[in-house]
Amino acid sequence: MSEAVEQREEEQTEEIDLEPANRVIDKFIDMPGNLMPVLQGVQDEYGYIPRIAADLIAERLNVYPSQIYGVLTFYAQFHLKPRGRFIIRVCVGTACHVQGATRIVETFYDKLGIGHAETTPDLRYTFEKVACLGACGMAPLAMVNDATYGSMTVQKVEEIINDYNQRPLKSGK
Numbered sequence: 001m002s003e004a005v006e007q008r009e010e011e012q013t014e015e016i017d018l019e020p021a022n023r024v025i026d027k028f029i030d031m032p033g034n035l036m037p038v039l040q041g042v043q044d045e046y047g048y049i050p051r052i053a054a055d056l057i058a059e060r061l062n063v064y065p066s067q068i069y070g071v072l073t074f075y076a077q078f079h080l081k082p083r084g085r086f087i088i089r090v091c092v093g094t095a096c097h098v099q100g101a102t103r104i105v106e107t108f109y110d111k112l113g114i115g116h117a118e119t120t121p122d123l124r125y126t127f128e129k130v131a132c133l134g135a136c137g138m139a140p141l142a143m144v145n146d147a148t149y150g151s152m153t154v155q156k157v158e159e160i161i162n163d164y165n166q167r168p169l170k171s172g173k
């Protein structure tokens with residue numbers, strides 16, 4: 001089953017307020033080449049592109065839904081599934097690998113109960129292995145949203161999870 005179809009099924013039970021998507025479309029509707037800014041704006045609003053919002057964009061910008069899904073699947077920056085409030089990234093580049101990144105990744109898998117590119121059911125965490133983050137001197141390196149954590153250890157993984165478990169799920173936007 002394709003991701004788009006799975007997504008469709010998941011959302012049937014979910015209420016999505018389309019007002020933020022309509023606001024983004026209104027802002028760019030008369031601009032030539034508006035598809036990318038609209039998709040980026042909608043993703044900023046929801047954290048991903050809900051299927052029903054993609055259909056709305058197709059209808060209001062007068063483009064085929066297949067064209068929208070083509071763009072969404074081509075560009076890695078777009079997400080068709082809901083993402084966690086906290087995006088945990090662990091670098092598996094060479095310097096971090098040599099300094100034990102595999103153990104850090106496995107500890108996150110174990111503690112969060114999810115794997116690479118997965119999201120916890122409560123939408124608190126998404127976990128991703130990533131290539132060099134450009135701070136090899138701090139290897140092994142992890143990030144949670146924009147916060148950087150260097151010289152990672154198994155104990156630090158536990159501290160990070162304990163810390164972020166206490167934080168509110170809403171961003172307060």
Ligand code: FES
Nearest residue numbers: 091093096132133
């Ligand atoms: S290899 Fe991990 S930050 Fe460069």
